[in-house]
Amino acid sequence: MSYYYSIPLVNEPELAQARAVIGAGLARIIGYFREDGAKSIVQIEEALATGNAAAMVIPAHTLKGESRQFGARRLGDIAEVIEKTARRCVEQHTAPEEVASEVAMLRGCFVETLAVLEAGAPAAPAPQPVSYAPAPVAPRPAASFGNAPRTFGRRIG
Structure with missing residues (x-):
């Protein structure tokens, strides 16, 4: 059995802290993590190879x-070993076969981590209905523009 299995998959107090700080946006942030993490793993x-x-x-x-921002x-530890080993391999001009x-x-x-994180994330809030009615615009007094004609960009003359 690998050493890594002795490390907790997710540290619950750290996840609770992230949940408290991020709040209802946690589900959205985990979604970003899902996308970014999958890309990183492929790379x-x-x-x-x-x-x-x-x-x-x-x-x-x-x-x-x-990974560590969610506990x-x-x-996070596996990724750290890969990162540190890869850095050493770059310095020593060797292939990263050992990881x-x-x-x-x-x-x-x-x-597995995503399953735990998504189960512990608060549900995303229901979207609020959007009103497409134009907002009322208060007329601006003509005196605020002075006596000069309205122009765009630089004034000429």
Whole structure:
């Protein structure tokens, strides 16, 4: 069994703090996390497949930070190991093969984490009806424009 399974999937106090700070917008923010996280994982997997450590650094860093803002400890820690290893591989001019097992766990961990986050997110508020009636416009007194004719841009003369 992997060391990572000893790390909680989501730290509930940290998720509760994010819920308190973000409030009803949490569901929307988690939606952004879903999109950005999926893109990051694809980029990391492609970088591993091509042996491009440099291409792993930014998506792993992004995934780490976004995960940790919700208390997603396991995903954040896996992404951090990938990021740190990729940085070292860039410095040493080596391929990032040693994080293949972490990259293999990434997608499943991401899916599990999303399920927990979405279950704990408050429901998005119902959209308010939009009124398309024009807002009343108060007439402006002619004196406020002075005696000069109205123009757009620079005044000439």
